[in-house]
Amino acid sequence: MQSNKHRLLFSLLLFLGVLSLSAQEDKVIPLTIKKQKDTIVAPLIPADILGAPVKKDSIIQDSTSKKEPLLADIVKRKAEGYMRYDRKEGKIYLYDKAELYYQDTELKAGIIIMDLAKNEVYAGRIKDSTGVYSQLPDFKQGNQIVKPDSIRFNFDTQKALIWNSRTEQQAGLGSIGSDAMKVYAEKTKKENDSVYFMSRAKITTSNDTINPDYYILVRKGKFVPGKKMIAGYSNMFIADVPTPIALPFAYFPMTTGNTAGLIFPTFGSDPDRGYFLQNGGYYFPINDYVDLTLQGDFYTNGSYGFRGQSVYTKRYKYKGNVNIRFENQINSQKGFEDYSRSTNYNIQISHTQDPKNNPNSRLSANVNLGSSDYYRSSLNQYNVPNTQNNNLSSSVSYSKTFPAYPSVNLSLTATHNQNTNTDVINLTLPTMQASMERIFPFAKKDGLKKGIIQNINFQYDVNAQNQITTVDSLFFKSEMFDDARVGARHRIPISTNFKLFKQLSVSLGGSYEDIWTLETYNKSYDETTEEVVSEKINGFDRYNKYSFSASLGTTVYGTWTFDESKNIQAIRHTMRPSIGYSYSPSFEETYDEYMNADGEYIQYSRFEGTLNGAPGLTQSSALSFSLQNTLEAKVKDKDSTATEPKKISLLSSFNISTNYNFQADSLRLSPFRVNGGTTILNKKMSINFSANLDPYAIDNKGTRINTLNINNGGSLFRLTTARANIGYSLSSKMFDKDKDDEDDNKDNGDSYVAASGGRTDDLFGTADNFNGRPGNLNDDEDEEVKENPLYKNTIPWDIRLAYAVSYSNPNRQDEISNHSLMFSGNVDLTPRWKVGVSSGYDFKNQGFSLTQLRFERDLKSFRLNFNWTPFGTYERWYFFIGIKSSILKDLKWEQRSQR
Known part of the structure; x- marks a missing residue:
C-alpha cells in the first residue's frame, strides 16, 4: 500500500490538470496583479541628433507638454x-x-x-x-x-578644465607671425567666455611652439582673450634657463588695434651729464585717424629733451605726420668755468593729399627745419647718417585751379632753405604765383592751329614774394624781418611758331614785364667815412621792361646699320641744333649817379638790391647757340624668342651751349657750357659730367681780357671748371638667372633723399635705432628657408659706390677742389648673419669720411645689432639685443659708448 501512494497522488494531479485546461478553452480568467510604473527612465535621444533621418508621425501630437530634449x-x-x-x-x-x-x-x-x-x-x-x-x-x-x-x-x-593648453593672441595692429603672442599653460580653468585662470603659464612670441627659445613664466595669472593678461610673480627664461629678469606682478596687453600705453625708457650713464633715462613716454591713440607719441629724456645734471610725434591718415583724403624735437643741453655744473647751456630743436612736418579728393585744390607740406647743429650735437643721437647732412629744406604749398575758361592756377608757397655749415637761412613767406592759361585769339574753335597767325598766343602770370635772409641765431625772432625784401613781377609773354621748309621750327616772341617793389636804395658818397652809403627808402616803386626773341631749330638723325649677325645691329645719333636771338633795350632812365672820391660819376639804379634786381643799363643784342645730342644702339637680344632687337642708350645727353652779345664792348663770347650723362652696365652705373670752356685769356691778376686764349699762346679753350659724378650699384641678384627685369630698371640716380634731408640708403651709414623699427634681417624670408637653406655657390651681397671729382682753374690755379669716393656694402654670411660697412675716402684732404661697421644677427625671436664707428668726430659703438616682436620689444639690453 505504501508503495502505491505516489502513483495515486500523481494520477490525481494529472486528472485535475486536464479538467482545468478543458475549462479555460471558453473563458479567460485575468490575474489579480496590481500594475506599477517603472521608476527608471532611459534617456530619449532623437534620431536627428545621431544623424539618422526622422520619421514624422502623421497623427496630430497631443497638446500636453513633453519633456525637453x-x-x-x-x-x-x-x-x-x-x-x-x-x-x-x-x-x-x-x-x-x-x-x-x-x-x-x-x-x-x-x-x-x-x-x-x-x-x-x-x-x-x-x-x-x-x-x-x-x-x-x-x-x-x-x-x-x-x-x-x-x-x-x-x-x-x-566652464572648462584644460591641461597643457596652447593659444595664440594677435596682439597689436595687424600682428602676424612672430609678432603674435603665444600662451602655454600647464592647467587652465575657463570661467566663462572672457576669463581664464592659468597656472604656470608660459608667454612667448617664438615661432617654435615645442621648444621656444625664450618665454616668461607666470606662476598664476588671469587671462582675458583679446584684451589682457594679469600675472603674479613672473620671470624670464632663455633656453629653459631662468634669468634674474623678474617682476612681482605684470600686465600684458593683448588688444588688437591701437591702444594707449607706456613706452619703456632706456637706462644709461653719460660721463658729462650723469645717469639718464631716454626714450620713455606714453602713446595716445586719439581716434581711428590720429595718434600721438610723447617721449622724453632726462639727465641727472639737469639736461633734458622731449619729442612729440603725431601720425594721421584718412583714406582717400590725406595723410601726414608732425614730429617736434627739443633738447636743453647743460655742460658741467653751475659755478664752474666750463659751464654752458644750449637749446636745440628740430621740426618735421609732412602732409600729402589724395589727388582724387579734390582735383582743383591741393595742400601739401614737407618741412624740415631747426637748429643747424641739432643732428651733430643731439644728446639722443641715433641717426648717424643725418650728421652728414648740411642742408635743411622745407616747402608748404596750397594750389587752387579755377577751371572756367580761361582757367587760372593760383598757388601760395612758403619755402625754407638752411645751410647747416654757414647757418644762413633763406625764406620766402610766402610766394604767390598765379597764371592764366595760354590763349590763341586767332585760332579756330575746332582747336586746329596752322601758320604763324593762328599760332599767336599770349599768357599772363604774376609772381609775388616776401624773401628773408637771416641766420640761425635770429630765426623766429623779430630781427629776422629787418632785411626782408618784398616784390612782385607781372609778365605777359606773346609768342608764335611755325614750320619753315617742313624741316625747321621757328619761334617768335616777346615779353613785357612790370616789376613792383616796396623798397629802393639811394646811394651817395660820404666824404667823412670815405665810403659809399646806401640808404633804404621804404615805399612802393615800379619799373617795366620788355624784350624780343626768336629761335630756329631742327632735328637731325644719323643711323649706321651693321650686319644682323653682329651683336650691335644699328647705332643712331640724334642732334637737335638750335639758334636763338634776343634783344633787350637799355633802361637807363631808371639809373642815377653819384660822384666818388676821384671825382668820377658812378651810375647806379635805385632798384639794385631789391628782390627782382634792376633793369639792364646797356642795350643787349645776343645770339645764342645750343646743340643737344643723344646716342642709341640696337643690339641683339639675349632672349632667343624676341622678335625685335633690344634698344639701349649709349649717351643719354651731351649738350653744348654758348651765346654772343653784339652790344658788349668786350668779351662778347660767353664761355661754352658742356654737360652730359649716361647709364651703363644695364643701368646700374650712372655717369654725369659738366665743364665750362672759356675762349678768352686772363692776365697776371686772373682777370679775363678781350683776347682769345689761342691768340695768347694757349689752346682754343681754357678749361675753367669741370665736375664728374659716378654712381654704381652691384648685387648678387644681378647674376641670378631668375631675377626680375624690374630690379634691373630701378633708377640709380640721386633719388635717395629722406624726409630729414639725408639719404635713405646706407651710403652714409644706418641709424643706431633698433627700438622703433622691426627687425631688418631678412624678416620677409620664410623661417623654414632660414632653417634649411638650399645649397648655393654664392651668398647674397650688395655694393654701392659714389665717386665725385671737381676741377677748378679760373685763375690758373689748376687744382682738384673736390675728390672723394663713398662706398657701402652688405654681405649675408648666412641666412641669419649679416655684416655691412659704409665709408669713404677724401683724396683731396687725404682722410676717411664717416666710417661705420655693422654686424647683425637674427636670433629667431631676438635680434642682435652692433654698430661701430671706429674713428673720427663721431667715434662710437652701439650694442643692442632685444625681442623682435613689437609686443615685448621693451625686453632688451643696449649699451653704447659716448663720442
Whole structure:
C-alpha cells in the first residue's frame, strides 16, 4: 500500500490538470496583479541628433507638454577609428582623428567622449604602439582657439578644465607671425567666455611652439582673450634657463588695434651729464585717424629733451605726420668755468593729399627745419647718417585751379632753405604765383592751329614774394624781418611758331614785364667815412621792361646699320641744333649817379638790391647757340624668342651751349657750357659730367681780357671748371638667372633723399635705432628657408659706390677742389648673419669720411645689432639685443659708448 501512494497522488494531479485546461478553452480568467510604473527612465535621444533621418508621425501630437530634449543642437561627428554610442551610459565615443561639432564649438582630437546626460565633453590624445602621444585636441569656440593635451568642457556652464593648453593672441595692429603672442599653460580653468585662470603659464612670441627659445613664466595669472593678461610673480627664461629678469606682478596687453600705453625708457650713464633715462613716454591713440607719441629724456645734471610725434591718415583724403624735437643741453655744473647751456630743436612736418579728393585744390607740406647743429650735437643721437647732412629744406604749398575758361592756377608757397655749415637761412613767406592759361585769339574753335597767325598766343602770370635772409641765431625772432625784401613781377609773354621748309621750327616772341617793389636804395658818397652809403627808402616803386626773341631749330638723325649677325645691329645719333636771338633795350632812365672820391660819376639804379634786381643799363643784342645730342644702339637680344632687337642708350645727353652779345664792348663770347650723362652696365652705373670752356685769356691778376686764349699762346679753350659724378650699384641678384627685369630698371640716380634731408640708403651709414623699427634681417624670408637653406655657390651681397671729382682753374690755379669716393656694402654670411660697412675716402684732404661697421644677427625671436664707428668726430659703438616682436620689444639690453 505504501508503495502505491505516489502513483495515486500523481494520477490525481494529472486528472485535475486536464479538467482545468478543458475549462479555460471558453473563458479567460485575468490575474489579480496590481500594475506599477517603472521608476527608471532611459534617456530619449532623437534620431536627428545621431544623424539618422526622422520619421514624422502623421497623427496630430497631443497638446500636453513633453519633456525637453537633453541636447540643444544637432551633434555632428566623425572619426576614422570608430564611433560608438553607449545607451546605458548615455555617452558618445569617437576614436582616431575624431571631430565633433556642436553649437558654436568645434573640437578635433585623437579621442572624444561626450556625456549626453551632463552635456559635457572630454577630449584628449591617443598613444600609438611605441608609446608616443599624437593628435592633440584642437578646441575652437567662436574666435578663441586652444590646443591642449586634454580638455573637459561643459556646454551648459561654459566652464572648462584644460591641461597643457596652447593659444595664440594677435596682439597689436595687424600682428602676424612672430609678432603674435603665444600662451602655454600647464592647467587652465575657463570661467566663462572672457576669463581664464592659468597656472604656470608660459608667454612667448617664438615661432617654435615645442621648444621656444625664450618665454616668461607666470606662476598664476588671469587671462582675458583679446584684451589682457594679469600675472603674479613672473620671470624670464632663455633656453629653459631662468634669468634674474623678474617682476612681482605684470600686465600684458593683448588688444588688437591701437591702444594707449607706456613706452619703456632706456637706462644709461653719460660721463658729462650723469645717469639718464631716454626714450620713455606714453602713446595716445586719439581716434581711428590720429595718434600721438610723447617721449622724453632726462639727465641727472639737469639736461633734458622731449619729442612729440603725431601720425594721421584718412583714406582717400590725406595723410601726414608732425614730429617736434627739443633738447636743453647743460655742460658741467653751475659755478664752474666750463659751464654752458644750449637749446636745440628740430621740426618735421609732412602732409600729402589724395589727388582724387579734390582735383582743383591741393595742400601739401614737407618741412624740415631747426637748429643747424641739432643732428651733430643731439644728446639722443641715433641717426648717424643725418650728421652728414648740411642742408635743411622745407616747402608748404596750397594750389587752387579755377577751371572756367580761361582757367587760372593760383598757388601760395612758403619755402625754407638752411645751410647747416654757414647757418644762413633763406625764406620766402610766402610766394604767390598765379597764371592764366595760354590763349590763341586767332585760332579756330575746332582747336586746329596752322601758320604763324593762328599760332599767336599770349599768357599772363604774376609772381609775388616776401624773401628773408637771416641766420640761425635770429630765426623766429623779430630781427629776422629787418632785411626782408618784398616784390612782385607781372609778365605777359606773346609768342608764335611755325614750320619753315617742313624741316625747321621757328619761334617768335616777346615779353613785357612790370616789376613792383616796396623798397629802393639811394646811394651817395660820404666824404667823412670815405665810403659809399646806401640808404633804404621804404615805399612802393615800379619799373617795366620788355624784350624780343626768336629761335630756329631742327632735328637731325644719323643711323649706321651693321650686319644682323653682329651683336650691335644699328647705332643712331640724334642732334637737335638750335639758334636763338634776343634783344633787350637799355633802361637807363631808371639809373642815377653819384660822384666818388676821384671825382668820377658812378651810375647806379635805385632798384639794385631789391628782390627782382634792376633793369639792364646797356642795350643787349645776343645770339645764342645750343646743340643737344643723344646716342642709341640696337643690339641683339639675349632672349632667343624676341622678335625685335633690344634698344639701349649709349649717351643719354651731351649738350653744348654758348651765346654772343653784339652790344658788349668786350668779351662778347660767353664761355661754352658742356654737360652730359649716361647709364651703363644695364643701368646700374650712372655717369654725369659738366665743364665750362672759356675762349678768352686772363692776365697776371686772373682777370679775363678781350683776347682769345689761342691768340695768347694757349689752346682754343681754357678749361675753367669741370665736375664728374659716378654712381654704381652691384648685387648678387644681378647674376641670378631668375631675377626680375624690374630690379634691373630701378633708377640709380640721386633719388635717395629722406624726409630729414639725408639719404635713405646706407651710403652714409644706418641709424643706431633698433627700438622703433622691426627687425631688418631678412624678416620677409620664410623661417623654414632660414632653417634649411638650399645649397648655393654664392651668398647674397650688395655694393654701392659714389665717386665725385671737381676741377677748378679760373685763375690758373689748376687744382682738384673736390675728390672723394663713398662706398657701402652688405654681405649675408648666412641666412641669419649679416655684416655691412659704409665709408669713404677724401683724396683731396687725404682722410676717411664717416666710417661705420655693422654686424647683425637674427636670433629667431631676438635680434642682435652692433654698430661701430671706429674713428673720427663721431667715434662710437652701439650694442643692442632685444625681442623682435613689437609686443615685448621693451625686453632688451643696449649699451653704447659716448663720442
